[in-house]
Amino acid sequence: MDFEPTERQQYWVGRVRDFIEANVRPAVATYKAQDAEGDRWKVIQVVEDLKAKAKGEGIWNLFMPPRNDSHHHVDETFEFEGPGLTNLEYALCAEEMGRIGFASEVFNCSAPDTGNMEVFFRYGTREQKDRWLTPLMNGEIRSAFLMTEPYTASSDATNIETRIERDGDEYVINGRKWWSSGLGDPRCKVAIVMGKTNFEAKRHAQQSQVIVPMDTPGVNILRHLPVFGYDDAPHGHMEVELTDVRVPVENVLLGEGRGFEIAQGRLGPGRIHHCMRTIGVAEEALHKMCKRLQEREAFGKPIYKHSVWEERVARARIDIDMTRLLCLKAADMMDKVGNKTAKQEIAMIKVQAPNMALRIIDDAIQAHGGGGVSDDYGLANAYAHQRTLRLADGPDEVHARSIARMEFAKHMPQAGPTANALRDGNAPTMGDDSFSSGDMGVAR
Incomplete structure (x- = not known):
C-alpha cells in the first residue's frame, strides 16, 4: 500500500492550494462585504471575477468524470469533459476547496451543479447536453435538484409523491419539494425533478427524472428555508410548488422508470464530494482553534497549556487523519472497482466525516468563547452547514443501516x-x- 502522492496528484492539489491562497483567501473580506450589500439573492461579483481567473488558468470542472467513465454514453466529440481527474485525485483538491465556503464555486465545482452535470454527462442525450450541460460547464448558469418532499419520509426515496403524468407529447408535473438547494440564485435556470410516472410499477421502477426549465409556468418558489437562521444566500434552500408544470416528453432523462437508478448514480459521487470538502472544513476549524488557544491566557497561563485542550487538539488531529484515510480509500475504490462495490466505504465516510467535523468545530467554538457562537469567526456558520450534512444525501441512520446489513451479510x-x-x-x-x-x- 503506497501512501506517497503521485506526481499528478501533487500537481493538481498544488495548483488548487496555490490559487486559493493567492486569490480566494485574500478575497474573503470582499466577499463578505458584497454579500452584505443590497438584495440577498444576487450574483456576487468577486466570485465571478475569481471564476474567470480560475477558468483562464484551467483549474475548472475538476470533478467531471474521466473519459473512461463506465456510465458515459460516448459522444462523437469530447467537449463535455474536464481535466479527467480520478475520484482520488479530486478528493485531495476538494479538501483544499472545503477550507473556504465559496471556493468550490470558484472552480465550478459546487453542489448541486456538480451532481447535475454528472447526470447530464452520464445519462443525457446530445440535445440535453448542448442545451444545459454546456452552459453549466462554462459557469454561465446554475441549477437545482428537486427530490426531497415535505410530506414524506424522503430518506426513503421510493416514498416521493410528486406526479409526472404523460399528456400527449408533454409531461404534467404536480407536487411539492423542499430543501431545493440553489434555487435562490438568480442564475439558476434549470432543475432536475424526481417524481413518479407509474405508481403501479415495481417499487424502484416508479420514479423518473425530468428536466424543468425554471421559467416554466407553474414553478412557484414558496419560501426560502434558513438553516439555524442562516439563509445561505445567494444559494439558498427553497420550498417549491409544482402546479400543472408542462414540459416536453423529450425532457425525461434516460427514460421512464429510470429515476431511482439515476439518483443512485448521482448521489454516490455527491456524497463523497461533501466528505472531501468536510476534511478541509475540519482542518480550518483546527487551525483557528490552535491559533486562538495560543493567543489567549486564562488563570495565569496560555489556554493551550491547560491539559483539556491538549487532549482535544490531539483528538482532532487523530480524527481528521483517520477520516481522510477512509475518504481516500473510498475514492480509490470508486476508481478501481466502481461505486457499487465501494458502497460500504462511501456509506462509512458519509457517516464519519460530518460527525467528525462537528466535534472539532464544536471544540473550536468553545476555544473562541462567546466569539465562537457569533458570526465573527465563521465557526457557527460552519457548524450549521456541517449539521445539515448529517441529513443531506441520506441521513446517518440510512447509511448506518446499509453498513450494518453489509456487515451482517459477511x-x-x-x-x-x-x-x-x-x-x-x-x-x-x-x-x-x-x-x-x-x-x-x-x-x-
Whole structure:
C-alpha cells in the first residue's frame, strides 16, 4: 500500500492550494462585504471575477468524470469533459476547496451543479447536453435538484409523491419539494425533478427524472428555508410548488422508470464530494482553534497549556487523519472497482466525516468563547452547514443501516462457525485452510 502522492496528484492539489491562497483567501473580506450589500439573492461579483481567473488558468470542472467513465454514453466529440481527474485525485483538491465556503464555486465545482452535470454527462442525450450541460460547464448558469418532499419520509426515496403524468407529447408535473438547494440564485435556470410516472410499477421502477426549465409556468418558489437562521444566500434552500408544470416528453432523462437508478448514480459521487470538502472544513476549524488557544491566557497561563485542550487538539488531529484515510480509500475504490462495490466505504465516510467535523468545530467554538457562537469567526456558520450534512444525501441512520446489513451479510450463520463455537474455542484458526479471507469479508 503506497501512501506517497503521485506526481499528478501533487500537481493538481498544488495548483488548487496555490490559487486559493493567492486569490480566494485574500478575497474573503470582499466577499463578505458584497454579500452584505443590497438584495440577498444576487450574483456576487468577486466570485465571478475569481471564476474567470480560475477558468483562464484551467483549474475548472475538476470533478467531471474521466473519459473512461463506465456510465458515459460516448459522444462523437469530447467537449463535455474536464481535466479527467480520478475520484482520488479530486478528493485531495476538494479538501483544499472545503477550507473556504465559496471556493468550490470558484472552480465550478459546487453542489448541486456538480451532481447535475454528472447526470447530464452520464445519462443525457446530445440535445440535453448542448442545451444545459454546456452552459453549466462554462459557469454561465446554475441549477437545482428537486427530490426531497415535505410530506414524506424522503430518506426513503421510493416514498416521493410528486406526479409526472404523460399528456400527449408533454409531461404534467404536480407536487411539492423542499430543501431545493440553489434555487435562490438568480442564475439558476434549470432543475432536475424526481417524481413518479407509474405508481403501479415495481417499487424502484416508479420514479423518473425530468428536466424543468425554471421559467416554466407553474414553478412557484414558496419560501426560502434558513438553516439555524442562516439563509445561505445567494444559494439558498427553497420550498417549491409544482402546479400543472408542462414540459416536453423529450425532457425525461434516460427514460421512464429510470429515476431511482439515476439518483443512485448521482448521489454516490455527491456524497463523497461533501466528505472531501468536510476534511478541509475540519482542518480550518483546527487551525483557528490552535491559533486562538495560543493567543489567549486564562488563570495565569496560555489556554493551550491547560491539559483539556491538549487532549482535544490531539483528538482532532487523530480524527481528521483517520477520516481522510477512509475518504481516500473510498475514492480509490470508486476508481478501481466502481461505486457499487465501494458502497460500504462511501456509506462509512458519509457517516464519519460530518460527525467528525462537528466535534472539532464544536471544540473550536468553545476555544473562541462567546466569539465562537457569533458570526465573527465563521465557526457557527460552519457548524450549521456541517449539521445539515448529517441529513443531506441520506441521513446517518440510512447509511448506518446499509453498513450494518453489509456487515451482517459477511457473517451469515451458514457461512462459518456459530457463536457458541467461537465461545468454546472450536472455531477454525487463521492457520486452518477452511478459514479464508472470503469468510472474513476481506475480498470484496
